[in-house]
Amino acid sequence: MNDHGTVIWFTGVPASGKSTIASLVENKLRAGGLPVENLDADEIRANLSPNLGYTAQARDENTKRLAWMGQMLSKYGVNVIVAAVSPLRSHRDRARAWCARFVEVFVDCPTEVCQERDPKGLYARAASGEVNDIAGMHMPYEVPASPEVHSRTDQVDAEACAQMVIDKLVELTYIGS
């Protein structure tokens, strides 16, 4: 049987830097000739479930779908990147339980810095009262207890954060050096 691919799961509050680092990791794996699929939550939501929303039940459903797609693809040797806020530990642990090789990346950034970055204008909409379901602000974001990688994106640039993920994959012998 083929070796499994790795599911690399980026979690963190909005604007912490998940999609940015995930794209860099995707490019690095592809440049190394490895099969990789990037399941960015925004893109998956837009294409598969545009009306899902962000209630507790919807977040449960969303992380379940991402984990399921991850385990399906990774069975065939594809490395799968998931970038999703995924605020609940139980949802991330479920994904871990389903995937033979799982690397959790905690994309960590103080809320004040995320609010300043605000690439999608989400925090601005929260400030005006238009949005009231941001994880880490209106609802809990449960910090990962023992992530394989901890990226402090207010202190370390995106390129170095991506390289830390690659280094961890090498250390775990999930990819060659």
Ligand SMILES: Nc1ncnc2c1ncn2[C@@H]1O[C@H](COP(=O)(O)OP(=O)(O)OP(=O)(O)O)[C@@H](O)[C@H]1O
């Ligand atoms: N070290 C860093 N790592 C990642 N992003 C960084 C870093 N430093 C600054 N940034 C900037 O922070 C912003 C992060 O946006 P990004 O879309 O990656 O966040 P996200 O976590 O995917 O948010 P969302 O949950 O809303 O999709 C980008 O504008 C990026 O350029």
Ligand SMILES: [Mg+2]
């Ligand atoms: Mg994103």
